């Protein structure tokens with residue numbers, strides 16, 4: 001290894017005092033100490049606000065401070081005192097704002113009133129709510145085909161607003177409902193639906209207390225689900241094995257000091273997290289899992305009784321085909337594709353064999369990959385071998401991202417609606433919803449680019465920065481006649497306008513939402529299928545804001561004067577929306593009563609009861625060949641990842657503490673030997689070229705090289721800065737999840753003229 005290009009790993013345990021000082025810094029930058037503190041005091045507690053950041057579940061018994069550093073950053077950001085008001089939009093042209101980065105935009109504060117883009121002046125100008133709704137109605141009613149409209153949703157939206165949004169889209173006549181889930185856990189939803197019947201976690205939070213082994217594939221919980229560290233810390237302390245599978249050494253998967261535990265802090269007493277860390281090659285998880293299964297089957301052949309034969313016989317199909325597939329997969333292929341030694345694989349497989357109850361967690365490192373669906377199905381194979389689904393302390397745990405991404409899908413945000421949803425809508429609302437599949441995110445991007453989409457409406461989210469292939473995404477958006485964004489803060493998508501554009505500012509989750517004189521609750525579903533209420537108490541950022549629900553009702557009423565939906569009645573009392581959800585989807589029976597109990601209620605998926613709603617009526621073992629991951633000489637595989645100071649495309653700050661990055665985001669993490677081979681020194685600047693499956697190339701410039709503990713041949717960059725490199729044509733087979741964690745690239749030193 002080079003002596004000059006040594007990685008500089010973060011030497012401290014995660015959490016620690018730094019978490020506290022960062023929170024104070026963000027509160028002060030947003031001038032939100034007074035507005036955020038009361039929210040934080042009740043965050044994730046009954047009667048308070050559900051954290052709008054990630055989807056990690058709340059414990060049944062909540063503590064004094066039930067939030068983490070990144071939850072606090074989200075609250076500081078939403079409760080900011082700074083305003084992006086009409087003066088702000090008068091000051092800057094849209095062309096100027098287009099050039100600003102995500103960090104700058106985030107610092108401009110909360111939106112305050114509806115704005116319309118005037119192409120003649122290149123400025124956004126105030127518009128009344130009524131005129132905004134009329135413009136949307138005119139554009140939608142002008143389209144020759146309702147399938148030329150796109151209704152995008154991000155997982156920030158509540159069950160209530162998501163339900164109304166899909167109702168509006170379907171009554172208008174389309175299933176074009178791309179959502180952030182398409183770029184996120186869609187591969188999970190598709191994979192699990194096929195093999196266990198439902199695309200959701202089969203475990204509850206308490207199961208972490210009963211597991212003997214927890215696998216964590218492709219997830220960085222210290223940043224993205226920080227309260228998970230508390231559960232992992234406890235698990236480790238009682239002797240549970242924690243096996244992390246991640247190409248990057250992530251500091252927070254190694255050790256942790258709970259920032260809210262005074263003794264831990266004062267004594268600097270850190271806890272270990274991972275008991276085994278496998279630095280898999282990017283894209284190599286499938287081969288690694290095949291290796292684990294191979295060892296398990298070899299051990300079983302030598303000494304029968306180690307796998308759960310009874311479970312396999314009673315509950316599954318496809319075991320013999322899997323056995324044959326594994327026999328035909330050589331150790332050579334497994335070791336070379338995974339980049340993990342046989343000893344390491346055997347160690348992990350032996351741990352698995354020795355443990356009674358195992359939980360399998362996974363996140364974006366697994367889902368954002370061309371062979372993601374098959375990889376997840378192999379994780380299920382591994383679980384099924386020992387009957388690790390549907391009993392305490394064991395199960396499948398896809399860890400969701402956005403706080404209500406799971407709920408949005410449950411209440412009907414999907415381009416591919418199930419029959420029972422359509423039947424329910426028809427029965428309860430008396431119109432025939434369209435049955436034809438709509439566009440997912442990649443299909444929506446293509447439709448825009450090909451000029452087949454006239455109107456884009458985004459309920460939360462930041463489509464342009466979140467989608468792959470930024471230049472392509474922007475070119476498509478600009479071809480629309482009208483683009484509409486329902487948002488809380490300015491983001492890049494607002495400044496990539498259609499011929500006309502609107503920004504409709506809405507209440508955030510922390511704010512009081514009074515309808516008909518009564519403060520309303522909204523509901524969300526967390527990663528473990530618990531549905532609970534959230535209620536804001538802060539004064540709205542501006543008197544002109546409307547709630548998401550009333551904005552959707554306003555658009556619907558203007559567009560569909562003959563609507564069968566009593567929009568006015570529903571948005572005066574959100575409990576009536578919940579009643580309608582329960583009428584359409586019977587699993588929500590007693591919805592309004594159940595959310596009044598602390599913690600809410602559990603939408604138990606059938607798979608957790610070993611009821612398999614699959615084609616065969618059984619859990620399904622899957623078999624499939626390893627992909628060809630052979631690269632051309634000089635090429636590397638690149639994953640695009642999140643820093644500690646961002647929530648998706650919202651950039652709170654420029655630090656990535658656990659990876660020792662400060663004050664910038666255009667960086668590329670590289671193995672020192674890969675640097676040396678290319679004559680690259682620490683912190684040199686490089687251009688990165690990506691290679692799409694169709695042969696096209698994309699380029700970004702001037703990224704700073706940081707030596708890092710990452711396998712040779714692998715590099716990592718931040719999302720969304722590296723999104724211009726992610727080809728729209730590269731996505732997961734079966735789910736069309738963009739391959740944001742598997743981009744083929746080369747790097748060249750930037751030539752300065």
Ligand SMILES: Nc1nc2c(c(=O)[nH]1)N[C@H]1C(S)=C(S)[C@@H](COP(=O)(O)OP(=O)(O)OC[C@H]3O[C@@H](n4cnc5c(=O)[nH]c(N)nc54)[C@H](O)[C@@H]3O)O[C@H]1N2
Pocket residue numbers: 053054055070184217218219220221223224225245246247248250280281282283284285363364365366400401402639640641642643644646647648649741
């Ligand atoms: N603070 C904060 N919290 C968040 C978010 C945020 O942006 N900020 N985003 C939310 C959302 S929407 C989501 S979906 C989640 C995302 O949560 P994560 O999935 O944890 O996020 P990422 O940073 O995208 O990637 C996770 C990990 O995948 C690893 N990885 C990359 N390629 C591979 C691979 O081929 N195999 C394996 N095994 N690992 C790989 C990376 O090294 C990284 O540690 O977090 C949610 N929570």
Ligand SMILES: Nc1nc2c(c(=O)[nH]1)N[C@H]1C(S)=C(S)[C@@H](COP(=O)(O)OP(=O)(O)OC[C@H]3O[C@@H](n4cnc5c(=O)[nH]c(N)nc54)[C@H](O)[C@@H]3O)O[C@H]1N2
Pocket residue numbers: 153154155156157180181183184185364368401402459460461462463465466467468486487488489490491506507508509548640641642647648649650719720722723726740
């Ligand atoms: N290269 C690459 N691309 C990726 C990923 C990756 O790992 N790599 N990850 C993908 C994943 S997992 C996801 S989930 C997507 C995220 O994609 P999106 O969900 O589209 O993006 P966000 O950045 O979460 O959207 C943030 C915006 O939502 C608005 N907002 C915030 N709170 C509220 C609210 O309460 N109501 C309303 N109406 N608006 C609000 C704000 O204006 C903010 O700018 O990105 C995907 N893109």
Ligand code: SF4
Pocket residue numbers: 051052053054055056066067068069070071072224225226227228
């Ligand atoms: S773990 Fe996620 S949901 Fe919980 S407080 Fe932190 S960011 Fe919010």
Ligand SMILES: [Mo]
Pocket residue numbers: 180183184185401402
């Ligand atoms: Mo996500």
